[in-house]
Amino acid sequence: MTHIGDVSLIFRQLFEKTSSTYTYLLADTQTREAVLIDPVIETVDRDLKIIKDLNLQLKFTIDTHVHADHITGSGSIKKKVDSVKIVLGKASKAKADVYVDDGDEIKFGHKKLFVRSTPGHTDGCITLICHSAKAVFTGDALLIRGCGRTDFQQGNSYTLYDSIHKKVFTLPDDYLIYPGHDYTGQTCSSVGEEKKLNPRLSKQREEFKKIMDNLNLPYPAQIDRALPANLVCGIQE
Numbered sequence: 001m002t003h004i005g006d007v008s009l010i011f012r013q014l015f016e017k018t019s020s021t022y023t024y025l026l027a028d029t030q031t032r033e034a035v036l037i038d039p040v041i042e043t044v045d046r047d048l049k050i051i052k053d054l055n056l057q058l059k060f061t062i063d064t065h066v067h068a069d070h071i072t073g074s075g076s077i078k079k080k081v082d083s084v085k086i087v088l089g090k091a092s093k094a095k096a097d098v099y100v101d102d103g104d105e106i107k108f109g110h111k112k113l114f115v116r117s118t119p120g121h122t123d124g125c126i127t128l129i130c131h132s133a134k135a136v137f138t139g140d141a142l143l144i145r146g147c148g149r150t151d152f153q154q155g156n157s158y159t160l161y162d163s164i165h166k167k168v169f170t171l172p173d174d175y176l177i178y179p180g181h182d183y184t185g186q187t188c189s190s191v192g193e194e195k196k197l198n199p200r201l202s203k204q205r206e207e208f209k210k211i212m213d214n215l216n217l218p219y220p221a222q223i224d225r226a227l228p229a230n231l232v233c234g235i236q237e
């Protein structure tokens with residue numbers, strides 16, 4: 001898909017298969033300025049090639065949070081493209097060039113991403129909204145028919161429930177949800193669909209907490225190397 005609801009926005013949903021991570025490339029067709037949401041270190045060269053092929057200038061990489069399951073590509077990209085600024089949620093308490101908080105805007109060309117703070121999976125999780133495309137990039141806070149786990153980092157099920165209900169489910173039903181991961185081959189959902197069909201977040205708050213307390217998920221395979229690396233943009237000198 002090259003556009004989503006906004007013909008002057010270039011859009012690519014890219015996949016990294018080891019961690020089942022989605023990276024999103026967004027760019028303004030006129031000015032060619034671009035942002036990359038949640039790049040992964042293993043796929044940096046692929047992403048930079050697409051950016052070059054499409055004649056884009058990468059302005060920002062944006063990490064939706066400090067990832068526990070893969071190493072971010074942000075630091076590696078900055079090493080290769082010096083002008084790039086790394087963006088992270090202010091509450092993340094990790095290295096970045098630009099810290100954003102609830103209500104901030106990230107501008108690239110004539111396009112804007114609106115930042116909403118959506119803690120609960122981690123303290124620093126942010127959700128990015130592109131109103132012109134009716135698209136929402138939820139990172140790990142909201143997944144398709146799921147949500148981010150709350151059993152490590154600063155995870156808190158009540159906080160996550162409130163974040164999603166107040167900051168995402170209040171958006172129009174036809175806004176598209178683009179998550180940070182999918183483990184089942186799904187690519188996209190919508191606010192209306194998740195409000196109705198998400199088996200965790202469609203429940204009441206206490207039931208949600210019980211579900212999250214009983215997920216019993218194994219720790220991510222790369223957690224021991226990913227967490228320390230991601231505190232310094234994925235680059236450990």
Ligand SMILES: N[C@@H](CCC(=O)N[C@@H](CSS)C(=O)NCC(=O)O)C(=O)O
Nearest residue numbers: 019068069140146147148149219220221
């Ligand atoms: N098996 C994967 C890790 C899967 C996992 O724990 N995913 C996280 C997001 S990355 S920290 C999550 O929140 N999952 C929620 C769920 O319901 O699956 C690996 O080893 O990397």
